[in-house]
Amino acid sequence: MTPGWITTTLLDNDTPGGWAVARSREGFLHDDNGPLFPREWLKRQDLSVFAEHGIGHLDGEPVYLLELNAASDVPGCSWQGLRGFMLQGDHTLYKVLGYAAQIGTWAREHRFCGSCGQAMAKVPRERAMYCQACDLRSYPRISPSMIVLITRGDEILLARSPRFVSGVYSTLAGFAEPGESAEDCLIREVREEVQVEVKNIQYIGSQCWPFPHSMMLGFHAEYAGGDIVPQADEIEDAQWFNIRELPPLPASRSIARYLIDLYLARRLGHAEPVLPG
Ligand SMILES: NC(=O)C1=CN([C@@H]2O[C@H](COP(=O)(O)OP(=O)(O)OC[C@H]3O[C@@H](n4cnc5c(N)ncnc54)[C@H](O)[C@@H]3O)[C@@H](O)[C@H]2O)C=CC1
Numbered sequence: 001m002t003p004g005w006i007t008t009t010l011l012d013n014d015t016p017g018g019w020a021v022a023r024s025r026e027g028f029l030h031d032d033n034g035p036l037f038p039r040e041w042l043k044r045q046d047l048s049v050f051a052e053h054g055i056g057h058l059d060g061e062p063v064y065l066l067e068l069n070a071a072s073d074v075p076g077c078s079w080q081g082l083r084g085f086m087l088q089g090d091h092t093l094y095k096v097l098g099y100a101a102q103i104g105t106w107a108r109e110h111r112f113c114g115s116c117g118q119a120m121a122k123v124p125r126e127r128a129m130y131c132q133a134c135d136l137r138s139y140p141r142i143s144p145s146m147i148v149l150i151t152r153g154d155e156i157l158l159a160r161s162p163r164f165v166s167g168v169y170s171t172l173a174g175f176a177e178p179g180e181s182a183e184d185c186l187i188r189e190v191r192e193e194v195q196v197e198v199k200n201i202q203y204i205g206s207q208c209w210p211f212p213h214s215m216m217l218g219f220h221a222e223y224a225g226g227d228i229v230p231q232a233d234e235i236e237d238a239q240w241f242n243i244r245e246l247p248p249l250p251a252s253r254s255i256a257r258y259l260i261d262l263y264l265a266r267r268l269g270h271a272e273p274v275l276p277g
């Protein structure tokens with residue numbers, strides 16, 4: 001048995017047993033033991049199953065996703081969105097659910113060929129959908145996004161979007177566009193969002209962000225010039241904050257929070273945090 005969570009495409013839906021998670025628009029089903037259920041038990045519940053996907057092995061046991069048409073009532077269980085599992089509880093289980101969500105969404109959105117419109121079929125032993133007419137394979141979509149902490153000595157640049165929880169400020173982020181390097185994207189996003197120039201861009205680390213399919217690439221950059229001008233509509237407010245007087249910050253498991261905590265630790269001589277993958 002290999003411990004931990006390993007994704008796979010090798011599972012056969014006709015082989016009984018293993019664990020299963022159930023996902024609807026309301027999130028994942030869970031009870032007091034969490035979101036993993038014995039698969040055969042789950043399939044006996046009154047669920048409207050849209051698709052079933054073998055997704056991986058957890059501590060050597062196969063795990064399947066039951067993608068549902070709608071949330072239904074299962075006695076003793078309730079539904080919780082993926083963000084709730086990200087914020088608290090077992091991080092490995094959150095990784096299982098994050099992968100399940102991305103596979104479920106992608107498979108649902110790639111039932112038909114984007115080129116000719118015919119039905120696509122699952123490719124055996126590969127996470128891909130295939131159109132025979134076009135000889136076209138569609139793989140799960142991952143959207144690279146840059147996220148950057150900009151610093152100026154003891155000050156850090158944080159901003160808030162109108163979508164954030166009230167009071168919370170975070171690092172700047174944005175999606176890569178075709179034709180850009182990671183650095184090009186970072187420089188463009190920072191210019192667009194606050195009209196500031198940066199230098200000494202350093203890659204720090206990455207995080208899968210399955211909301212719905214981002215891959216966050218985290219950077220540190222130093223301020224090089226310009227006065228903050230927040231982008232209309234996108235940025236409600238942006239400010240330089242002294243590291244000793246910070247506003248409410250993003251959730252502790254996010255890479256945004258990690259980039260901030262890492263800089264604080266280095267600046268103040270504290271132990272460095274660990275980035276949850
Ligand atoms: N894990 C973390 O700590 C954080 C993650 N994020 C994530 O980073 C990503 C980018 O952040 P934002 O500032 O919202 O992006 P952004 O600054 O690029 O603005 C969002 C806009 O980008 C466009 N867009 C949406 N999906 C896209 C895609 N797949 N490719 C290209 N453009 C797209 C839309 O017009 C949308 O309104 C989001 O997924 C967000 O949830 C943002 C901050 C912290």
Ligand SMILES: [Mg+2]
Pocket residue numbers: 172173174193
């Ligand atoms: Mg942004």
Ligand SMILES: [Zn+2]
Pocket residue numbers: 113114115116117118131132133134135136
């Ligand atoms: Zn086609």
